[in-house]
Amino acid sequence: MPDTTLLISPLAASLFERMRAAGMGIPDLAKAAGIPKASLERLFVGMATDLPAAELGAVAAFFGVEPEALTQAVQTGTGLPAKSFRGERVLLPLRVLRRSSRNPRKHFDPETLRQLADSIRSFGILQNLVVRHDPQPGQPEFVIVAGERRFRAASLLAEAGDLDPDQPIIPVAVVDADDARHTAMAILENLQREAVHPLDEAQGFADLIALDPDRWRPSTIAQEIGCSARHVQLRVGMLQKLCDQAQRAMRAGLLTVSQAYVLGTASHARQAEVLRHIDRYQTLQQLRDAVTDGLVPVTRAKFDLDGFAGRIITLDNGARYFADREEFLAAQRAAGKSLADAMAEAWAWAEFLEDGWFPANRFEPERSDEAGAGVLVLMHPITGVITIHDELLPRQEQARPAPAPAPAPEPETWTPSVAPQDQTTATQAPDATQRRRDEEQVAQLRQSLADRIAKDSRTALALLLADALRSEEDAGVLERGPSDDPGLPASLCRSGGPLATLGGDVMPIGRGRVAARDEEATGLILSRLMSMPMLQLLEAFAAWVADHLATPAGDLSPALRELARGYGIATPGQPQQSADQDAQDLVDRARQPDPAPDADLPLLITYSGGNQIDGRLMERFAVAVAPFIDGQRSVKVTLPDSKIGLQLSRCGDDESRYEISSYIDQSGCHWSHSCMSKTRVVAFLREWLRKEEAERRLTIH
Structure with missing residues (x-):
């Protein structure tokens, strides 16, 4: 292993001490001794270990010593170079250098640092660090402006005993710089090297502006750094607008810079809600739609925006919205x-x-x-x-009386069941108290979820579709379907509700609900609904879905738990998560590998069409059809009293693997491979799985 302490020659170390004592810099010594300055610079940056004999003699004569005295190793002093060293390349001991809090890079990859340390061990530090003289009590007197990665890697070598921290072997350039200039140089150096994280870069810009806002404007910073003023503005704005949870998600790699710009236009509360489901938004436009859900575009205003005192947000694509409706x-x-x-x-x-x-x-x-x-x-x-x-001409007589006010909501009452007197004991009281407490918690959970769903049309629509796709064994999260429970909540048709204009066409039907007065009113209602704005219909739809939220009996279903988790609502026996826990959940979910396929399936059935079918549906079909196949080479599965079906073909000699080789339509025609319609295949699978086992047996040929 090369001896790193010898990367700087004894001649350079000796000249360094003598020049420090004399208060001389490289130009001073070169001029006094009459030798080229380039020779001394090559010596001090480690590109040479000696001087030509004539130049060495001239330097020795200047100091009044023999040339041999200059080539002997000397004890390094603890003093520091004088001011004449500023602006020059010199060698300093590692111990006189310290890191700077102004470095825009806050995170260093340990693996890349180890690789850099191995390179320095073999070849030395090939490019000098940039430092400034900044003496502070009890600290090394030189602070690093640029080159902290090289300093950290050299420190690793010093800890391992491969580098002497007291030897002047670190090539540096000493510069005159105030705090603002220091920050600018650090950012510039980092931008020219390994990519700086956008948040670190933004923090550097913000620190620079905070030092002297009059001097360091975005245009000035852009000119100094070599970018556009818009780039500086966007980075600083992103740092100011992103909530802490969003910044942690960005550092974890869950948010791109473009997504961060879009997310930063929302309030911190809205950012937290969107982040809980960030994996839903595959495009920037989908994310914009989520951020602006419920906001009003400024193009709708009939007033002068210059006189508007409220807040207006601007998206990355230039679209502007009012932040508060x-x-x-x-x-x-x-x-x-x-x-x-x-x-x-x-x-x-x-x-x-x-x-x-x-x-x-x-x-x-x-x-x-x-x-x-x-x-x-x-x-x-x-x-x-x-x-x-x-x-408009007012009518002389009103052709229709004013709409009757919507009925007041019926009070909800609860009548406890009374056990027979001979069964009531003192030991049953704690159980009844606990049961009431559990019922109160479940009721509170349902109300909390209903309140959130009523204001979230996106989740309401997703909930309705998910409930429609539930399996037969699943009780679902909604109490009845649209056709099973007529009427709408009366609150929707009251004054101020999204369907207030229907108040004269509906009548109370009990349970706090209203419905059309008669068949003629149904037609009028449909006509009015078709002409209403989409936002109004979505508000009514969300409230309708929230009104149908089922009251869970017993343990909460996975769907209800996922719904509560998405809204950050605590469930019975589970505390509410904090924002930090939500952010960690995002990181953990991003790092989780895809689940392994179920190796215990009795049969594996694949689909050879163009698009893949949901794996869970295929697994259910494989489990259901496995008892009836018995290793046959080809099997036809149809619906009862119908020609519609699927042709299953065995994959070679493997009796545990089949593929859907063709779809059979009503006329008995077979559609194979890329000609198959995924939609029709999925519809068949779901319809066939609804049949009883006895019916299924008769459909396999």
């Missing part, structure tokens, strides 16, 4: 009223109305510009969309 609605309402006042000067009357439906029963069906006509400025109470209806 209530702030937008208040400003839009004021703008609508001002618009009506302004139009009153040109019409007989002008009115501002906040309603989700145009009140056609108040006006004549034909428009007119004759005297008495006016304008209605209509604002939707949820979306804030303003429409202007002019040339």
